[in-house]
Amino acid sequence: MSKTPQKDRSLPFFGVPKLFPYVKQYKKQLLSMVVLGLLGSDVLLPLFQRYAINHYVGEKTLDTLPLFILLYFGCVVFMAVMNYFATFKACCVEVWIDRDLRNLAFDHLQTLSFSYFNQNSVGYIHSRVMSDTQRIGVLFSWSLMDCVWHGTYLIGAVVIMLIVNARLALLVMLVLPLIVLLYSIFQTKLVRVNRRVREINSKITGNFNEGITGARTIKTLAIEDKMDRDFVADTAEMRRTSVRAARLRGLFAVTMSFASSLALAIVLWKGGAIAESEIGTFTMFMSYAQGMMEPVRWIIDAISDLITTQVNIERLTRLLETESDVTDTPEVIERYGDSFKPKRENWEELHGDVEFDDVSFRYPDGEETVLEHFDLKIPFGSNIAIVGETGAGKSTLVNLICRFYEPTEGRVLIDGRDARERSQLWLHSNIGYVLQTPHLFSGTVRENLLYGNPDATQEQIDRALELVSATEVVARLEKGLDSDVGEGGDLLSTGEKQLLSFARAILTDPKILVLDEATSSVDTMTEQKIQSAIETVIRGRTSIVIAHRLSTVQNADRILVVKSGRIVEQGTHRELLALNGYYKELYTRQYEDEATASVLG
Ligand SMILES: Nc1ncnc2c1ncn2[C@@H]1O[C@H](COP(=O)(O)OP(=O)(O)OP(=O)(O)O)[C@@H](O)[C@H]1O
Ligand SMILES: [Mg+2]
Known part of the structure; x- marks a missing residue:
């Protein structure tokens, strides 16, 4: 795994069997879709035409006409009904496969550890879940149906022509390799130019987005002219490529109609003699000769879809097969359940003792060891x-305490037992973590708070908001608790997001509370209020507070001073100042900086 996903190479059809486990529940649906498609084929219609012309026109009789009309009508209605159901089935198969693969991918993503998300960009993961699944759905529905409908027509037409007049049939079929060749050449070129159009289009969209979202930065850097020139260059390239694509498409249409005329010319030239005796057979040949072109085109398209979709299959199955770096053992799942089916009845109560026992740690894609033989005891409360x-x-x-990562060596103990002996969900359900980069979900403030505890009462919500001094923030919003926070909470400031995610963490009533720079973006006044709130909130819980502003941690029971993954000093604020070491140095420097800042206003 790497941040820039490696280029996917695969054999043309190699990936399809990998999908079988995921689509096998649709075996019956796929089979009935194919059978319905076969029954709905219109390959027999020219035979009716042949009979009608030979019999009613050639022999000038109307003897079996009512029966013929009935049969013909019955056949057309039957085909229409079959095709309706085949189309309906294909639609269902497409959306079912799309839905199931998306759900599967999304569920699987929930089980993956932080390192997967660090190593793969959001855009990359987004494409796997949204567009790969969609293309696979189309492959199993419409591409397959194209092969069935058009393949039946092509094979049926060839067989019927061979039976009726093998010599003429073989002559008409001479055109087929030419069409396949021509179409393959055009198809490759068209795919290439269309891909280029899409690439330029997404570049233009990206630049446009940047032009809008970065408007302020563009103005302050005075680079309007450069941005404009870049944009104009992109749209000019788009115009050139689109014109090329249009020219190719035009040439392609002309060439195909030429090839089709060639087949007709052969029938006219060599089949003229038949026309004298059997005009119906002659017209049937004309119909098949003309009708064969389209199926060839559709089948080649379907095959090329199958080939191009291999990349999507490879990438999606790779995601589905990716194992999390942090997993619960089968024994743990057996006892405690997993994230989707927790066995809460077997969960022990968590007290909140945390211990690092000779822990060494390096991030999965990190180059340096962050912790080395690290020991630490954090007693309950x-x-x-x-x-x-x-x-x-x-x-x-704190990532290790929360088991977002596991130690490379050594153990993290929770309540005296290795964290790996209990399920991740058990641990996470007991931890309230306010992240350095707060995140809210789209929806209202209330919905976001209820993520912490779906059963929280209005009083509990009000109390949590009050504790973190967020009551006024919420009151300022137009609809109060029912205001929309925007995607990722973007309608709020970072400080407001921090306060709300803090309130959300409090609502979970956690045994271990982790605040990682939780108040770094709020003003000093609010921070002081939160400070006193923290003192109330942390009673009866183990709390771990990370802070840059040393003034905010002076009341902690123990301050750990960390440098390059090692605890260099520890003790209370007073003890550390008395040590006259690294902490004192940090503190004095910050104190001086703050004093200077306040003097400068
Ligand atoms: N996901 C990651 N992959 C690889 N290395 C990482 C990752 N996250 C952090 N590191 C590295 O681990 C070291 C410790 O990072 P960490 O995030 O724990 O620092 P921090 O003390 O929290 O810093 P800050 O005060 O800026 O938040 C850094 O050298 C960092 O580059
Ligand atoms: Mg940090």
Whole structure:
């Protein structure tokens, strides 16, 4: 796995069997779709035409006409009904496969660890779940149906022509390789040019988006002219490529109609003699000769779809087969259940003792060891603060406590037992984590708070908001608790998002509360209020507070000073100042900075 997904190469049809386990429940649906498609084929119609002309026109009699009309009408109605059901089945198969693969991919993503999301960009994952599944759905429905409908017509036409007049049939079929060749050449070129059009289109869309979202930055950098020139260059390329595509399409249509005329010319030239005795057979040949062109085109399209969809199949199955770096063992799942079917009745109560036992850790794609032989005991109910410079490993410590990652060596113990002996959901259900980068979900403020506890009462919500000083923030919003927060909470400021995610964490009533720079984006006044709230909230819980502003952690039971993945000093604020070491240095520097800032206003 890498941040830039590697190029997918695969044999033309190699990926399809990999999908069988995921689509096997549609065996019956697919079979009935194919059978309905076969029955709905219109390959026999020219035979009716042949009989009608030979018999009623050639022999000038109307003897069996009522029966003929009945049969013909019956046949057409039967075909229409079969095709209706085949189309309906294909629609169903498409949306079912699409839905099931999407659900499967989404469910699987929920089980993957943080490292997967670090290593694969959102855009990459988005395409796997949205467009790959859709293309696979189309492959199993419409591409398959195209092969069935047009394949039946082609094979049926060839067989009937061979039976009726083998020599003429073989002559007409001489055109087939020519059509296949011509179409394959055009198809390759058209696919290439269409892909280019799509690429330029997405580049234009991307630039357009940047032009809008980055409008302020563009103005402050005074690069309007450059942005404009880039955009004009892209649209000019789009025009050139689109014209090329249109020219190719025109040439293609002309060439195909020429090839089709060639087949007709052969029938006229060599079949003229038949026309004298059997005009019906002659017209039947004309119909088949003309009708064979389209099926060839559709079948080649379907085959090329199958080939191009291999990449999508490969990527999607790779996602579905990716195993999480952090997994619960079968024994743990047996006892505690998994994320989707938890066995809460077997869950022990979590007290909140946390211990690092000789832990070494390196991120799965990281180059350096972040922690080395790290030991730490956080007894139940204690209030720990972690401070240290950027990149020291503070978030890494809480990532390990939350088991978002597992130690490369050593153990993290929760209540005295290796965290791996209990399920991730058990642990996560007992942890309230306010992330350094807060995230809210689209929806209202209330909905977001209820993610913390779906059963929370209005009083509990009000109390949580009050504790984190967010009551006023919510009151300022137009519809209060029922205001929409936008995608990812984008309608709110970072500080507001922090407060709400803090309130949400409190509503979960966690045994372990982790605040990773949870108040870094709120003003000093609010921070002070939250500070006193934290003191109320953390009673009876283990709390781990990471903060850059040392003034906010002075009341912690123990402050851990982390440097390059090691605890270099620890103790209470007073003890650490008395040590006259690294903490004192950090504190004095910050104090001076803050004093300077306040003097400068
Ligand atoms: N997902 C990751 N993959 C690889 N390396 C990582 C990853 N996350 C962090 N690191 C590295 O691990 C080290 C510790 O990072 P960490 O996020 O724990 O620092 P931090 O103390 O929380 O810093 P900050 O105060 O900026 O939040 C850094 O050197 C960082 O580059
Ligand atoms: Mg951090």
